[in-house]
Amino acid sequence: MTYQPPAPDGPPAPPAPPVPALSLRGLAKRFGDKIAVDGIALDVPAGSFYGVVGPNGAGKTTTLSMATGLLRPDFGTALVHGVDVWQEPLRAKKLMGILPDGVRLFDRLSGTQLVTYAGLLRGMDKDVVTSRVRELLAALDLTQDAGTLVVDYSAGMTKKIALASALIHAPRLLVLDEPFESVDPVSAANIRDILDRYVASGGTVIVSSHVMDLVQRMCDHVAVVAGGRVLAAGTVEEVRAGVSLEDRFVQLVGGRSQAEGLEWLRTF
Amino acid sequence: MVAHLLRLKVTLLRNSVRRNPWQLVGLGIGALYALGVVGLCVVGLLLLRGQDVALAQTVVVLGGAAALLGWAVIPVAASAADLTLDPARFTTFAVPTPQLLAGLALGGLIGIPGAATALVALATVGTFSRSIPATAAALVGAVLGVLTCIVLSRVVTTATAGLASSRRFKDVSAVAFLIPLVLMGPIIGTVARGIAGSQDFLTELASTLSWTPAGAAFSLGGDVAAGNPGAAAVKFVVALATLAGLALCWKIMLQRALVTPPYVGTSRKRAGGLGLFGVFPATPTGAVAARSLSYWLRDPRYAGALVVVPLLPVLMLFQGSQSGFYGPFQFVGPVTAFLLAWSISSDVSYDSTAFALHVSTGVRGLHDRLGRAVACLSFALPVVLLFSIGPFFFTGGWDRLPAVLGLALGVLFTGLGLASVVSARYTVNVPLPGDSPFKKPPGNVAQTLAVQFGGMGVLMVLVAPELALVAAQFITGSSVPGWITLVLGPVLGVALFVVGVRVGGAWLDRRAPELLAQLAVDR
Numbered sequence: 001m002t003y004q005p006p007a008p009d010g011p012p013a014p015p016a017p018p019v020p021a022l023s024l025r026g027l028a029k030r031f032g033d034k035i036a037v038d039g040i041a042l043d044v045p046a047g048s049f050y051g052v053v054g055p056n057g058a059g060k061t062t063t064l065s066m067a068t069g070l071l072r073p074d075f076g077t078a079l080v081h082g083v084d085v086w087q088e089p090l091r092a093k094k095l096m097g098i099l100p101d102g103v104r105l106f107d108r109l110s111g112t113q114l115v116t117y118a119g120l121l122r123g124m125d126k127d128v129v130t131s132r133v134r135e136l137l138a139a140l141d142l143t144q145d146a147g148t149l150v151v152d153y154s155a156g157m158t159k160k161i162a163l164a165s166a167l168i169h170a171p172r173l174l175v176l177d178e179p180f181e182s183v184d185p186v187s188a189a190n191i192r193d194i195l196d197r198y199v200a201s202g203g204t205v206i207v208s209s210h211v212m213d214l215v216q217r218m219c220d221h222v223a224v225v226a227g228g229r230v231l232a233a234g235t236v237e238e239v240r241a242g243v244s245l246e247d248r249f250v251q252l253v254g255g256r257s258q259a260e261g262l263e264w265l266r267t268f
Numbered sequence: 269m270v271a272h273l274l275r276l277k278v279t280l281l282r283n284s285v286r287r288n289p290w291q292l293v294g295l296g297i298g299a300l301y302a303l304g305v306v307g308l309c310v311v312g313l314l315l316l317r318g319q320d321v322a323l324a325q326t327v328v329v330l331g332g333a334a335a336l337l338g339w340a341v342i343p344v345a346a347s348a349a350d351l352t353l354d355p356a357r358f359t360t361f362a363v364p365t366p367q368l369l370a371g372l373a374l375g376g377l378i379g380i381p382g383a384a385t386a387l388v389a390l391a392t393v394g395t396f397s398r399s400i401p402a403t404a405a406a407l408v409g410a411v412l413g414v415l416t417c418i419v420l421s422r423v424v425t426t427a428t429a430g431l432a433s434s435r436r437f438k439d440v441s442a443v444a445f446l447i448p449l450v451l452m453g454p455i456i457g458t459v460a461r462g463i464a465g466s467q468d469f470l471t472e473l474a475s476t477l478s479w480t481p482a483g484a485a486f487s488l489g490g491d492v493a494a495g496n497p498g499a500a501a502v503k504f505v506v507a508l509a510t511l512a513g514l515a516l517c518w519k520i521m522l523q524r525a526l527v528t529p530p531y532v533g534t535s536r537k538r539a540g541g542l543g544l545f546g547v548f549p550a551t552p553t554g555a556v557a558a559r560s561l562s563y564w565l566r567d568p569r570y571a572g573a574l575v576v577v578p579l580l581p582v583l584m585l586f587q588g589s590q591s592g593f594y595g596p597f598q599f600v601g602p603v604t605a606f607l608l609a610w611s612i613s614s615d616v617s618y619d620s621t622a623f624a625l626h627v628s629t630g631v632r633g634l635h636d637r638l639g640r641a642v643a644c645l646s647f648a649l650p651v652v653l654l655f656s657i658g659p660f661f662f663t664g665g666w667d668r669l670p671a672v673l674g675l676a677l678g679v680l681f682t683g684l685g686l687a688s689v690v691s692a693r694y695t696v697n698v699p700l701p702g703d704s705p706f707k708k709p710p711g712n713v714a715q716t717l718a719v720q721f722g723g724m725g726v727l728m729v730l731v732a733p734e735l736a737l738v739a740a741q742f743i744t745g746s747s748v749p750g751w752i753t754l755v756l757g758p759v760l761g762v763a764l765f766v767v768g769v770r771v772g773g774a775w776l777d778r779r780a781p782e783l784l785a786q787l788a789v790d791r
Contacts, residue, residue, distance in 0.1 A: 070627055072781045093630035100628065103621035103788075104701060106559060108566045116545050117555055121629040126550030130542075147541060149566075151702060165625065 019082045021046040021173045021204035027066050027076035028228075029059075036062045038228035039076070044206055044221070046081070046172075049199045051219035051236075052208040053245075055253055059228040060208045061101055061177055068098045068175050080173055094122070097171035099162050101178045101208075107151040111142055111161050114150055118165035129168065136164040139194060141187060155182040163191065174198070174205045180214065192218060212246035226253045269363060273371025277378045295380075302384045313391040317398070325490030326474040328392050332413050332486030333477050335385060339421040369519055376418035389414045389486075396489030405500055406489025412507045413485035419514045426521045439568045446572050450579045454586045478503060481510035552631050556639025560615070561646060569618060569699055573611050574647075580604055581655060585662070594663045601656025601676035606727070608648040609683025613690045613723055615640050617698045620787055627784050633776030637688040637769045644684060652676050671738045671750035674757030678734040679727075681761030685768025686727050692772035693779070694719045695786045730764060 022044040029037045037059040044050045054060050065071035067078045069085045069092060078085040085092040106114060112133055119129035137143050140160045145153065150161055163179060174195070180188050195205050195218075209215050215222055216236060222245065223233035231252045232239045240248045250256050309331075316324040358368060376382050389410040396406040448455065477483035478491075485507035491500035544562050548554035564570045581600045588594040616623055626636055656676040660669050697716040728735075734757050740749040776783070 068628065069630075070624060070781060070784060072785075090630045090632075093628065096628075098628040100624050103624040106563075106619070106622045106625065107701065108563055109559065110541075110543070112541070113543055113545055113559075113562070116542060117559055118625060118629060120545070120550055120555035121552050121626065121631045123552055129550070 018046060020044055020079075021048070021081055022067060022175075022206065023079040023082075024063070024067055025077045025079075027063060027073050027078060029062050029066060029071065029074050036228055037066065037073075040225070040228070040230055042223055042230055042233060044173075044204060046204050047199065047202050048204055048221045049195070049219045050204070050206045051215035051222040052206060052225060053210070053212060053215055053222060053249060054208075054225035055255070056210075058226045060225055062228075063225065064175055064177050064206070064208060065100065068096055068100075069093055070098070070100060094169070095172045097166035097169065097174045099159075099166045099174075099176040099179055101181075105150055105158065105162060105165075107153075107158075108149055110147050110149055111137060111153070111157075111164075112146045114161055115164045115168055119168040122169045124169060132168055133164075136167060139190065140164055141190065156184055156187060159183050160187060160191070167194075172203060174203065176205065176207045178209060179207055180209065180211070212244070212249055216240070216245040224249055224252050269367040270371040270374065273368070273375055274378065277375040281378065298380050302380045306384045306387050309388045310391040310394075313388070313395045316395045321398075321490060321494045322471065324395050325478070325487060325494065326471050328395060328490060329474040329478050329483040329487050330470065332389075332392075333482040335388075335413075336417055336420060336482055339381075339385070339417040340424045343421055343425050365519060365523065369515065369522070372422065373415065373418050373515075376421070377414070382418065385417055386414050392486065392489060396493045398493050401497075402489055402493035405492040405504075408504070409485045409488030409507065412488075412511055416481075416485055416507070416511050416514065419511060419518055423514055423518045423521065426518060426525055439566075439571075443568050443571050443575050446575055447579065450576050450583065454583065457586075457590065479506065481506060484510065552635040553639045553642065556631070556636055557642040557646070560612075560640045560643030563618075564643065564647070567618075567701070569701075569703075570611075573607070577604060577608065577651060580607075581659070594659075598659050598663055598665070598668060598672055599675075600659055601652055601672055602679050604655045605648070605652045605676045605680035606683055608644060608651070609680050610687055610724070610727070612640055612644050612684065613687035613719075614696045614698050615687075616691045616783060617695045617787070618701070620701050621784070622701070623784055623787055627780045632773065633692065633780070634770065634773030636776055637692065637772045640691075641684045641688055641765070641769060645680075648680060648684075652680050667747045668741065668750065670747070670754040671741045674750070674753030674755070675731070675734045675738050676757070678731050678753075678757030678761040681758065681765040682730045682768075683727055685761075685765035686723060686730065688765075688768045688772035689775070690719060690723050690772075692776040692783070695783065696720065733760060 020043040022042070024040055024042045027037055027040045028035070040059070040063055052060050052064070062071065066073040066076075067080075067085065069089050072086065080092045080095050083092045083095065106117065109117060115133045115136060116129055119132065120126070134143075137146050140163065142157065142160060142164070145157065150158060153161065159179065159181060160183065163176070166174065166176070179191065183191065199205055207215070207219070219236055221234065222236050222239050224231045224239065232248075236245065239245070243251075313328070316327060363371075377386055390407075392410055393403060393406040397403045474483065478487035479502075484503040487503050488500050488507070491497070491503060544558040545555065548558040548561075564574060580603065581597070584597045584600050584603075588597040619626075653673075653676075656673045657669065660666055694715065696719050734753050737749040737753040737756065741747065741753075
C-alpha cells in the first residue's frame with residue numbers, strides 16, 4: 001500500500017499540478033425519466049480521505065458506480081490517477097479497490113474463499129494471496145469465521161468480508177460505498193485505523209455515508225451531493241464554514257420540516 | 269378486523285401485479301393451469317353423482333385426505349410457504365388473536381391453491397346432491413374440510429418455521445423435493461397398476477380414513493346419502509374436533525412464535541480451507557472454475573440439476589420397459605449432454621449482482637467464459653461418456669455406439685460454446701440466490717422464453733451435421749456414417765466451443781457493465 005509519486009516526465013521544468021486520484025467531469029446518468037446524476041464534476045486529491053455525503057436518493061451510489069466502471073455513464077469522463085475508467089478499464093481497475101453497496105456477494109463461498117477469489121481474479125500470485133488473506137481476516141476480526149459460508153454471516157461481517165475483497169490487491173484508490181453500515185463499533189474503529197494508516201502512507205479513500213458526525217471526524221475532504229449535483233466540495237473546514245457539518249449539510253440540502261403540527265403527539 | 273385482513277391480502281396481490289405486468293402473465297398462466305386441473309376434478313365429481321354412493325364416497329374421502337396431505341407437506345418441502353400474511357408482521361399491531369387467526373385462515377383462500385381447493389371441495393356437494401339432507405351434509409363437510417386444510421398448513425408451517433428458516437434445511441429439502449417430482453411418471457404408473465389390482469383395498473382404506481381426522485369431513489355427504497345419519501353425526505363431531513384442535517394448536521404456537529422469533533442456530537466454526545480453490549490452478553480461469561464448481565455442489569439451484577441427471581437413465585429405462593422399445597434409452601447420453609451444457613446458459617443470471625465482483629476486478633471475458641465452461645465440463649464429460657456407453661450393455665446393438673458417442677460429444681461441446689455466448693449477452697429469469705429453486709421471481713418472461721427457445725433452435729442448427737449422420741446410419745443401417753460422426757462430433761464441437769468462448773469473452777469485455785445493469789433490474 002505504499003504510494004509511488006508519479007514519475008516526472010521530461011526535464012524538471014515547471015512542476016506539473018499533481019494528478020488527482022479521481023477526477024470526474026460532467027458525469028450524468030438518466031434512468032428512464034429520472035435524472036439520477038446531473039453533470040457531476042469532482043476532483044479527489046491523491047492522499048486524501050474524502051467523504052461524499054448526501055440525502056437518500058442523491059445519486060451517491062450511481063456516481064460512485066460510474067466512477068468505478070460498474071455503470072456506464074450517459075455523459076462525462078472519470079479519470080483514476082489520470083487513467084480513463086471507460087477508455088482503459090483494465091488499467092483503471094487495477095488501481096482501484098471497490099466496496100459497492102447493494103450488490104450481492106458470491107455468498108456460498110467461505111470467507112477465505114471469497115477473498116482468495118477476489119485476489120485470483122485479479123491475476124495475483126497464489127502465495128501472496130494466501131498470506132494477505134490471512135492478514136486481512138485477522139485485521140478485520142474474521143479469523144474465527146474464515147471457514148463459514150458468507151451466506152451465514154451477519155450484515156456487519158458481510159460488509160467486512162467485502163472490504164477485505166476490495167483491499168486484497170493493495171489499490172492506490174479505495175472507493176467505499178456505505179462501509180460502516182451495520183458494522184459494530186469495535187470493528188468500525190478497527191476499519192478506521194486501517195484506513196487512517198492507508199491514507200497516511202499515501203493511499204486515497206473515498207467513502208459515502210449518511211453519518212455526518214463520522215465524516216467530520218474521519219475525513220479531511222468532503223463533497224455534499226443532492227439531486228444529482230455537487231452542492232459544495234473542498235476540505236471539511238472549508239465546507240462546514242465554522243458550523244458543524246451536520247448543520248451545514250441541512251442548510252445546503254434544505255428540506256427540514258418545521259416542527260409545527262403533530263400537537264396531538266404531546267397530548268398522550 | 270377480519271375484513272381488513274382480507275382486504276390487505278387482496279391489495280398485496282393486486283399491487284404485486286401492478287408493479288410488474290409480467291407477473292400478471294405469470295399469475296394468468298398459473299390460473300389457467302389450475303383452472304384446467306380444477307375443471308377436470310369438478311367434471312369428474314359431478315359425473316360421480318350418477319354413480320354408486322360407495323364408489324363416490326371412496327373417491328371423495330381419498331381425494332380429501334390427499335388434499336390434506338398436500339397442504340401439510342408441500343409448503344414446507346418446497347420452501348414455498350405463502351408469507352404475504354406472515355403473522356410475524358403483525359407483532360407490533362395489537363390485533364386480537366381470534367380475529368387474527370380468522371383473518372389469516374380466510375386469507376389462505378385468496379390465491380390460486382386456496383381458491384382451487386375450495387372450488388373442488390364445493391363440487392363434492394354436487395356429487396352428493398341426491399337429497400336435501402345429503403346436500404347440506406356435504407356442504408358442511410366441504411367447508412370443514414377446506415378450513416382444516418388451511419389451518420393444518422398454517423400449523424405445519426408455524427411449527428417448522430425455525431427449521432425451515434435454517435439455510436441448510438432449505439437447501440436440502442428443495443433439492444430432495446425434486447426427486448419425487450422427476451420420477452412422477454414412473455411413480456404414478458406403478459401406483460395406478462397397483463390400484464387397478466386392488467379396488468377392495470382402496471374401499472377399505474377410505475372407509476377407515478373416514479373415521480379419522482384425515483377423512484371425516486369429506487365423508488359427511490356420502491354417509492348421509494347412503495342412509496347412515498348416525499355415522500355421519502359421529503364423523504361430524506370428529507371433523508369439528510379436528511378443526512378445533514388444530515386451531516387451538518395454531519393459536520398456542522402463534523402466540524409463542526410472536527414473542528420468540530425463530531432462532532437460526534449458529535453454524536459450526538471451521539478453519540478456512542481453500543477447498544476447490546486449492547485444486548484448480550491459481551489463475552483467473554482456474555479461480556472462476558473453482559468458484560463455479562463450488563456452486564454446482566453448494567447452491568441448490570445448481571445442485572437440483574445435478575440430482576436430476578442420475579434420474580434420467582432411470583426415467584428412460586422405465587419408459588423403455590413400459591413400451592418395450594429401448595430406442596430413446598440409447599440416446600440418454602446426448603440428452604444429458606444437452607441438459608448439462610445448456611445449464612450454464614443462465615450462469616450469469618444465477619450470479620445475480622454478485623457478478624459485480626467480476627466487473628470490478630476487471631477479469632478478462634475469455635477467462636470468465638472458459639472458467640465456467642471448464643467447471644461444467646469437469647463432471648459433464650465423464651457423465652456423458654458413461655451415459656453414452658452404459659445403455660449399450662443393456663440393449664446391445666453396439667454398431668450404433670460410435671454415432672451416439674459422436675453426437676453426445678458434439679452436443680456437449682457445441683452446447684457449452686453456445687451457452688458461453690448466450691450468457692454473456694442475455695439475462696434470463698431465474699430464482700434469486702438463496703431462494704427456493706421453484707420460486708421464479710417475476711421478470712422478463714418474454715426475453716427468458718425467447719433466449720431459451722431461440723438458443724435451443726440455434727443449437728439444433730449447429731449440431732445438424734451430427735444429427736444428419738446419425739439419421740443416415742439409422743435409415744441405411746450402414747456403420748460408416750456412425751464412424752464419421754465419432755470423428756466429426758468432437759472436432760466440430762471443440763471448434764465451435766473455442767469460437768463460442770472467444771465470442772462470448774469479447775462480448776463480455778465490451779458489455780460487462782450493461783450486463784450488470786440488467787442483472788440489477790432483474791434482481
